[in-house]
Structure formats: structure tokens, C-alpha cells
Amino acid sequence: MQLGASPSQIKYGSGWYPTEHAEGGSFAWMATAATVDVSASGNDDIVVVEYSYPALGSPIPDLVVGDKRYQLYPGYNSLLIPVSEVTAPQAGLVSLNLEIDRLAGFYEDQRDLGLKVHRIYVESDPVVINYKKTQAAIASRPEVCDNTPIVYMIGVTDRCNLRCVICLKHHEQDGDNNKDLIDLPDPSLEKLMPLAYSAQMVLLLGYGEPLLNKRLPEIIDDISAKADNSIEMITNGLLLSPQWIDKILSRNVRVLSISMDAATPDGYERMRGGSYEKVIRNVQALVAERAKRKNAKLEIRMNMAVTRANITEVPLLSELAADLGVDTVEFRHLHENPLHAWRVEKPDFVFDYNDALIENDPEECRIALNDAIRRAKRRGVRYILDAPFVGLVDDELVIAADVEVGEYHECPHPWRWLMVTAAGDAYTCCWAPPLAKLADYSSGAELWNGHEYRRLRRNIKAGIVDPLCAGVTCPFQQKAISKDAPVNEKPAPVI
Numbered sequence: 148m149q150l151g152a153s154p155s156q157i158k159y160g161s162g163w164y165p166t167e168h169a170e171g172g173s174f175a176w177m178a179t180a181a182t183v184d185v186s187a188s189g190n191d192d193i194v195v196v197e198y199s200y201p202a203l204g205s206p207i208p209d210l211v212v213g214d215k216r217y218q219l220y221p222g223y224n225s226l227l228i229p230v231s232e233v234t235a236p237q238a239g240l241v242s243l244n245l246e247i248d249r250l251a252g253f254y255e256d257q258r259d260l261g262l263k264v265h266r267i268y269v270e271s272d273p274v275v276i277n278y279k280k281t282q283a284a285i286a287s288r289p290e291v292c293d294n295t296p297i298v299y300m301i302g303v304t305d306r307c308n309l310r311c312v313i314c315l316k317h318h319e320q321d322g323d324n325n326k327d328l329i330d331l332p333d334p335s336l337e338k339l340m341p342l343a344y345s346a347q348m349v350l351l352l353g354y355g356e357p358l359l360n361k362r363l364p365e366i367i368d369d370i371s372a373k374a375d376n377s378i379e380m381i382t383n384g385l386l387l388s389p390q391w392i393d394k395i396l397s398r399n400v401r402v403l404s405i406s407m408d409a410a411t412p413d414g415y416e417r418m419r420g421g422s423y424e425k426v427i428r429n430v431q432a433l434v435a436e437r438a439k440r441k442n443a444k445l446e447i448r449m450n451m452a453v454t455r456a457n458i459t460e461v462p463l464l465s466e467l468a469a470d471l472g473v474d475t476v477e478f479r480h481l482h483e484n485p486l487h488a489w490r491v492e493k494p495d496f497v498f499d500y501n502d503a504l505i506e507n508d509p510e511e512c513r514i515a516l517n518d519a520i521r522r523a524k525r526r527g528v529r530y531i532l533d534a535p536f537v538g539l540v541d542d543e544l545v546i547a548a549d550v551e552v553g554e555y556h557e558c559p560h561p562w563r564w565l566m567v568t569a570a571g572d573a574y575t576c577c578w579a580p581p582l583a584k585l586a587d588y589s590s591g592a593e594l595w596n597g598h599e600y601r602r603l604r605r606n607i608k609a610g611i612v613d614p615l616c617a618g619v620t621c622p623f624q625q626k627a628i629s630k631d632a633p634v635n636e637k638p639a640p641v642i
């Protein structure tokens with residue numbers, strides 16, 4: 148329960164004074180100790196203290212609450228105080244005594260100790276609590292996390308009904324493409340489900356077609372009943388029956404992304420192979436059914452992996468999406484890591500993975516993406532760009548939310564991201580190879596703090612390129628494609 152977005156609604160006790168210029172009337176400390184009362188509904192609640200502290204040279208103090216000590220960080224952060232840590236089990240009013248353990252004393256106003264408190268409130272929703280904990284973990288970068296992944300991907304199957312040329316598991320055009328491939332086994336599902344109830348976003352996908360998994364409706368029902376979060380699904384759309392459409396529109400599914408890799412029947416035949424007409428009919432049925440349901444919250448997307456082999460179809464996807472009433476187009480970069488390198492020969496089409504990378508012709512890609520985005524804007528379709536494209540398209544077409552690039556030590560993925568495939572391989576981002584195996588752990592939570600995750604977190608925090616990340620193209624190893632900088636730079640060396 149939030150006591151109030153404005154500090155005047157918070158029951159501050161002694162030790163506070165309002166800062167003169169603070170936006171929204173934030174409070175600063177005027178003594179090393181202050182008190183505040185908050186209402187908690189239960190022992191699982193957490194008190195969130197949104198604060199900022201200047202990134203100046205002097206050591207940052209700890210905040211002491213009762214007999215617990217919490218580290219503060221420079222910049223704008225949230226400190227999370229579990230109610231159970233600072234009071235005896237109870238519901239109702241919780242009085243907190245907050246103390247700063249040392250003075251910074253670098254302000255002209257000697258009462259100002261540097262710490263500004265913008266908001267204090269109590270949070271009860273496990274999904275929101277986990278999100279807040281994750282933000283705090285990304286700021287402090289602990290080796291062992293008390294948050295769980297907020298972006299959580301469950302690979303529900305590796306089996307597929309298509310043979311897309313870009314697909315790691317299914318690009319072979321001959322033989323049985325599902326040989327040795329399985330749906331997520333029940334014991335793995337049991338290990339993985341608990342983490343789904345605290346994730347902000349659960350992605351149900353796989354190295355296969357998720358709608359092939361017979362247990363998927365049950366999985367969606369279970370998550371929707373236990374958590375107020377978002378489920379996203381990526382599908383090739385071929386099996387999108389009326390029953391599936393009803394399930395998707397009546398549960399927590401907030402995003403359904405249909406993979407096209409093309410916009411015309413010919414392009415679809417080359418890149419994916421199935422029935423273009425069927426996918427289009429299914430999308431039309433989904434859009435029509437959503438329009439009938441006033442409260443439907445589903446965002447419908449069409450996505451495309453942009454390659455030199457389908458570059459002429461890129462602008463056409465925006466037109467197709469607009470024609471069909473699809474909300475969003477998503478342009479993705481081809482995965483680049485040592486596992487991705489093959490050649491597929493079809494009767495009148497050859498797909499060579501390395502040759503298809505748009506790094507080989509960034510100018511052609513730039514023109515196609517600019518065109519696609521301008522068409523999307525003109526026709527009222529939202530667009531999403533994969534991070535490597537952000538430096539490539541015209542600056543005014545970049546949406547701030549798309550920009551997530553940085554230095555190696557700034558990579559946030561191991562503190563927020565987990566994907567486990569049906570075969571039990573665990574990944575921490577969609578660029579690097581697998582990090583760990585679910586079979587080595589008795590639960591998803593154990594894997595999340597297992598030795599592989601801890602090693603990766605330790606190395607990233609220290610700026611030492613982990614063996615997992617070496618040679619991988621990702622936005623945290625200076626590999627965003629840019630129209631101004633040379634392409635194909637080598638990633639940072641492994642130390």
C-alpha cells in the first residue's frame with residue numbers, strides 16, 4: 148500500500164526537512180536519525196525508499212534501520228526493506244527509525260547530508276517487489292541475488308512444424324527435423340514454474356513452435372491465476388485456432404508476436420516455407436476477435452529477422468501489418484555466435500548464414516529499415532528495433548526505449564534474465580551460448596544463483612570478459628552497428 152506519492156501524505160516523524168529545489172518536494176535529512184510511520188498489510192510486504200545520492204567522491208553512508216544496515220548507492224535508486232527484517236510479525240502501522248551512519252558534510256547547508264528521499268511506500272505485489280529488487284540488484288550487482296528473473300523465458304518445446312532457414316535447430320531441409328527434440332519434460336516444468344509467478348514478463352517460446360506443446364494452455368492458466376504479470380508468446384502462427392485465440396485473449400497474455408521473416412508469399416516460402424495464406428488468415432481471425440472483446444489487452448506484433456536474403460521485404464512488413472490491423476512490427480538482428488553458421492540450398496534460393504548478416508551491407512539495411520519505419524509511422528503501426536540497429540537508422544527514428552547499449556561492465560542481463568530451453572539449457576541473454584544446465588540443479592531458483600551465474604556476475608561487475616561472452620556480438624561489447632563507425636569491430640579481449 149502506498150502511503151502517498153507526495154511526501155506530505157507520508158507520516159514523517161522527526162529528522163526531516165523539505166529540500167528547497169527538489170522536484171515533487173523530496174525530503175532531505177537534517178539529522179543523522181529520522182522516523183517515519185508506514186502501514187503494512189502483512190509480513191511479506193516491503194518498504195520501498197526511493198532516494199537519490201550525489202555521485203561525489205566522498206564515501207556513501209549506509210542506512211541503518213533498527214539493527215539492520217543497508218548500503219546506499221549513488222544516483223536515483225530504491226532501497227528495499229522487507230517489513231519482516233525490521234519489525235516483529237504484525238500488520239498495521241510500522242514505525243521505522245532510520246539512521247545515516249556517517250556524515251558526508253559537503254554541502255553549504257550543513258543540515259543537508261546529501262541523501263534525498265523522494266518517496267516511501269509499502270509494496271505487497273510479489274511481481275512489483277521482484278521488479279524493485281531487480282532494479283536494486285542491477286545497481287549494486289551482487290554475486291548472489293535475492294531477486295528472481297524479471298524477464299523469464301520458458302522454452303516449452305523444441306519441436307517445430309516449420310524449417311526456417313535462420314533457425315538453429317530446424318534449418319536442415321531434409322530428414323526428420325524433430326528427431327531427438329522434445330517438449331519441456333514435466334520434471335523440468337515443475338522446477339521452472341515457481342519463478343514464473345514473480346517475473347514481470349514470462350515469455351513462452353522455444354527452439355520450436357510453442358503451440359505444439361499440449362500442456363501450454365494449462366501453463367498459461369496457472370500463471371494467469373497466480374500472478375498479475377504479462378505473458379508474451381512468439382509463434383509462427385500456423386496453429387492459431389479459435390480455441391487458442393480465445394485462450395490468449397482471456398488470460399494474462401499481453402503480447403503475441405507472429406514471426407514472418409517476410410511480407411509476401413514468395414519471401415515467406417524462401418525464409419520459412421509454410422502456408423503464408425494460413426498465417427494471414429489466422430492473424431485476421433485474431434485481430435477480428437480482439438476487436439469484439441472490449442477489454443482485450445493483447446498487443447499483436449509481427450516480427451522479422453532482418454537479413455540480406457529478405458531485405459527487400461523489410462519495408463513491406465510495415466504495410467502488411469497496417470493492412471491486417473496488427474499493432475507493432477519488430478525488426479530483429481540475426482543471432483551471431485559460433486553456433487550460427489550454415490548454408491541452406493533450396494531449389495531457387497541459397498541462404499548462407501554468414502553472408503546473410505546485414506553487417507556485410509549495412510547501407511542496404513539502413514535504407515530498408517528507414518523505409519520500413521517511415522511507412523510504419525505513416526500508417527500508425529508501432530515499431531521496435533533490435534539494439535544493434537539503433538545506431539544505424541536515422542536518429543529521429545530511434546525511440547529511447549530501444550536504446551540499450553553500453554560498456555561490458557554495464558550489462559544487466561545476469562541480474563534480470565533467464566531462459567531455459569526444453570532440453571534444459573539455460574541462457575542469460577539471447578546472444579551468448581548456454582550458460583548452465585537445469586539438470587544440475589533441483590530448482591530454477593538454485594540455477595539462478597548457481598556457480599555459473601555467480602561467476603558471470605562477478606566477471607561482468609569487474610569488467611573482465613567472461614568466457615561465455617567472448618567472441619559474441621552483443622550491445623555491451625561495442626557491437627551496435629553504426630552508420631558512423633566501422634562495422635565488424637572485434638569484441639573486447641578476454642582477460
Ligand SMILES: C[S@@+](CC[C@H](N)C(=O)[O-])C[C@H]1O[C@@H](n2cnc3c(N)ncnc32)[C@H](O)[C@@H]1O
Binds near residue numbers: 314356381383405452
Ligand atoms: C526460435 S523461434 C520460436 C517460436 C516460433 N517457432 C517462431 O518462429 O516464432 C523464436 C524467434 O526466434 C527467431 N529466430 C530464429 N532463429 C533466429 C536467428 N538465427 N536469429 C535471430 N532470430 C531468430 C524466430 O524468427 C522467432 O521470432
Ligand code: SF4
Binds near residue numbers: 307308309316354
Ligand atoms: S517456426 Fe520458429 S522454431 Fe520453427 S523453424 Fe521457424 S524459427 Fe525455428
Ligand code: SF4
Binds near residue numbers: 555559619624
Ligand atoms: S554476451 Fe553480452 S549481453 Fe550476453 S551476458 Fe555477455 S555481455 Fe551481457
